Amino acid sequence: MNARSLLQRWFGRGWLSLGYLFLYLPIVVLVVFSFNSSRQDMVWSGFSTQWYGALANDAEIINGFGLSLKIAVMSACSAVTLGSFAAFVLDRYKRFTGRMLFSGMASAPLVMPEVIIGLSLLLMLVAVQKMFGFPERGMFTIWIGHTLLGMAYAAVVVQSRLQEMSPALQEAAMDLGCKPHQVFFLVTLPNITQALASAWLLTFTLSLDDVVLSAFLSGPGSSTMPIVIFSRARLGLDPRVNAVATLTILVVSIGVIVSSLLMARAERRRMAQVAAAAKA
């Protein structure tokens, strides 16, 4: 190996290491300082788990977490359903009136600043409420907002899987006499379950994490956990927030690692089945 390519290799490793350091530094800081005994922030003064204890008595955060969890489950389900519809439309129907508008609307929430989505949605919901006396701002309105945001992400994940899928599979099913809905339930759906699962997890965490949309759409008494954390973070540093962070990181890491292991296993099994089928 000559000197130049060796240099290049080490430069590459260095760049990647620094990049990962940058990405993980704040996470490490949150975890380490959640065990700090002093309230005086960011000066290490000894190991303690007192902030976890304080968390257990923090009704605001616990209630917020319960609400966030409910909304996240609900909006992940609705977002994945609507997102799959959208992905299906974008993948299958190349020509229909308003396709441009449709694809624009389906992907815009990916990049549209959340303040704008939140404000617009809130103003509409207020107008609807004036006309019909419904809906009150609260869990329901936050759910609508998170569904809108999550749907765009779910559509991207599901659509990329639909694209990888060979059309021959569906054609074969149709040749064998399947009706379109049978093709969908017997062929397409089993093939995209993995994508649906990752889309569900993604929209679930998006909802659990969202602060801007929730702040616009929440009403009195419906503060989600991010809203509670955000209002404390604005005031300054709060070691209980570090404890929340550490717990979230723990749960998410376990969830992501377990689910990616499961998915890798499912993928291997699928490949093995395909290979076996090809041989037979």
Added chain:
Amino acid sequence: MSALKRPSSLGRRFVIAVPFAWLALAFLAPFLIVLHLSFTDMDPAGGFGSLTTYVDGVLNIKVKLSNYLFLAQDELYVLTYLSSLKYAAITTVLCLVIGYPFAYFMARARPAIRPTLMMLVMLPFWTSFLLRIYAWKGILANQGILNHLLLSLGVIGEPLHMMNTSFSLVIGMVYAYLPFMILPLYANLVKMDLRYLEAASDLGATPLQAFWRVTVPLSKSGIIAGAMLVFIPAVGEYVIPELLGGPGTLMIGKVLWDEFFTNNDWPLASAVTVVVILLILVPMAVFNKYKAQQPAEGRA
């Protein structure tokens, strides 16, 4: 094939109508209401003014441009729009400068470790954005970790003031948006046919020349996707300027928030929103065109 393209047209209509109706109601209609509201007066009773009044059998339509005139004449708003664009542009450039080599080295790593490298980029993205931004407060504060470190190393004599400046704002923005730059770039670079580089080298190009004249132009669509995924949301960012920015870092997302929640001026907040949408309309169109071409790469 034709059977696949044309399933029962009733089913097809239903499949299109469900998400279309939802998007029209939850996404398009709100913007039309905002547009409408931006041309009205503030209703002293709180809530909505109306463009049309129906008095004595005469329909009156009154379009107020005063909100927009106010925005154009008030120096603070003009400066805030410019400063938001400036910070979004700085963030995009820095993300590209850091993210391009990062994605490049990821894509050229051994295939066996690529999925792990990829998961390591995604993992912070799965943990709370809010909490990760909050952590930077502790790192950059006057009594924070970075100052402690630099003081104890003797690099500086007294704590640097980093929090609530444009420095802390840019750090936070680059940090939050870097994965959005890396992922589409990686998706693009990993698919590149390396034989082009061999061909370039056979034709006498040095590795550096090959990089600038082959690799970079081939990854153009990845660069555009990444830049749009960073720039557009960065223009209207609220949480980062609120937590890490200061009095000197004007951002339109924050002004919009204050106008709405503190001043309760809904028509003016609507006008501010409409102007932000106009500012990001061209980048949005670019993004959408790119998405239509290569939807699988835009994986955010």
